[in-house]
Amino acid sequence: MTQSQPQTQTQTQTQPQAPRAQTLGLIGSGMIGSALARLAVAAGLDVVLSNSRGPGTLTDLVADLGERARAATPAEAARAGDLVVATVPLKTHGRLPSAALAGKTVIDTMNYYPERDGRFAELDAGELTSSALVQRHLADSHVVKAFNNIDFRRLFTSARPAGAADRSALPVAGDDPAAKADVTRLLDALGYDAVDIGTLADSWRSEPGTPVYVNPYMAERPEGLSQEEAGRWFLETPGVPVPAAWVKELTDAAVRGPADGSRAAVSGD
Numbered sequence: 001m002t003q004s005q006p007q008t009q010t011q012t013q014t015q016p017q018a019p020r021a022q023t024l025g026l027i028g029s030g031m032i033g034s035a036l037a038r039l040a041v042a043a044g045l046d047v048v049l050s051n052s053r054g055p056g057t058l059t060d061l062v063a064d065l066g067e068r069a070r071a072a073t074p075a076e077a078a079r080a081g082d083l084v085v086a087t088v089p090l091k092t093h094g095r096l097p098s099a100a101l102a103g104k105t106v107i108d109t110m111n112y113y114p115e116r117d118g119r120f121a122e123l124d125a126g127e128l129t130s131s132a133l134v135q136r137h138l139a140d141s142h143v144v145k146a147f148n149n150i151d152f153r154r155l156f157t158s159a160r161p162a163g164a165a166d167r168s169a170l171p172v173a174g175d176d177p178a179a180k181a182d183v184t185r186l187l188d189a190l191g192y193d194a195v196d197i198g199t200l201a202d203s204w205r206s207e208p209g210t211p212v213y214v215n216p217y218m219a220e221r222p223e224g225l226s227q228e229e230a231g232r233w234f235l236e237t238p239g240v241p242v243p244a245a246w247v248k249e250l251t252d253a254a255v256r257g258p259a260d261g262s263r264a265a266v267s268g269d
């Protein structure tokens with residue numbers, strides 16, 4: 001799918017500073033990975049994409065992204081990135097190249113969906129958040145959870161330059177303040193404000209089933225659409241701006257429910 005240009009290219013005077021990251025490594029180049037790659041290229045970053053099947057399968061996407069993009073193996077993308085995004089199904093997190101990611105800030109977009117990922121007992125028991133699980137595998141990296149609570153289409157189309165009245169915010173969580181600051185700068189460059197929701201242990205506040213998860217960023221879908229109409233509606237409907245104050249309100253209101261998101265949880269329910 002060729003997506004239209006996002007609105008992040010117009011830089012405003014309120015842009016705080018250039019992002020420190022110059023190259024974004026991507027492990028996973030599916031719906032979220034390719035949306036982030038497009039936003040990053042539009043923001044002037046280089047991107048190194050990777051997937052499970054090898055760089056040769058990313059030729060079309062790389063050609064579409066232009067000269068700032070190249071494809072590599074996951075370990076090469078990890079080494080090349082000033083910041084690296086891990087955006088694969090959670091069930092494969094144990095195959096993320098931990099040695100190549102040592103010392104790096106790793107952005108975790110992953111969500112736990114047991115029907116896709118299988119069951120993780122520690123997540124089901126509420127002993128760990130999914131990002132804490134990822135951090136345990138990437139023991140020598142600084143994991144920051146971000147970009148997990150917005151669908152891939154709105155992620156791309158709702159990006160706006162700093163200071164835009166309809167700019168949205170996204171939650172970020174992580175244990176390392178410097179890594180979180182790096183990711184906040186990346187969000188800013190890509191078109192989003194950031195709301196710090198705490199540590200990886202706190203990151204359940206943006207997991208599936210919580211108030212800030214996906215729905216606030218989307219318009220309400222009309223009733224009675226056919227499957228084809230629903231697909232078109234999903235792709236074509238603009239996002240709803242969710243400012244930082246609203247993200248804070250929604251994440252503050254969250255009440256911890258099952259990690260698989262099977263219960264929407266808000267204060268008092």
Ligand SMILES: NC(=O)c1ccc[n+]([C@@H]2O[C@H](COP(=O)([O-])OP(=O)(O)OC[C@H]3O[C@@H](n4cnc5c(N)ncnc54)[C@H](OP(=O)(O)O)[C@@H]3O)[C@@H](O)[C@H]2O)c1
Pocket residue numbers: 027028029030031032033050051052053054074087088089090092095096109110111112147148149150151152153
């Ligand atoms: N879709 C959304 O709207 C959305 C929103 C927020 C968060 N998320 C979360 O973000 C993550 C990615 O979602 P997605 O929708 O982008 O998934 P996707 O479209 O299925 O893409 C997954 C990507 O991961 C790659 N991959 C799988 N195993 C890998 C491995 N061992 N090493 C390297 N790459 C590997 C796949 O490569 P191959 O194709 O070569 O296997 C593919 O490029 C998931 O955890 C999801 O829950 C998704």
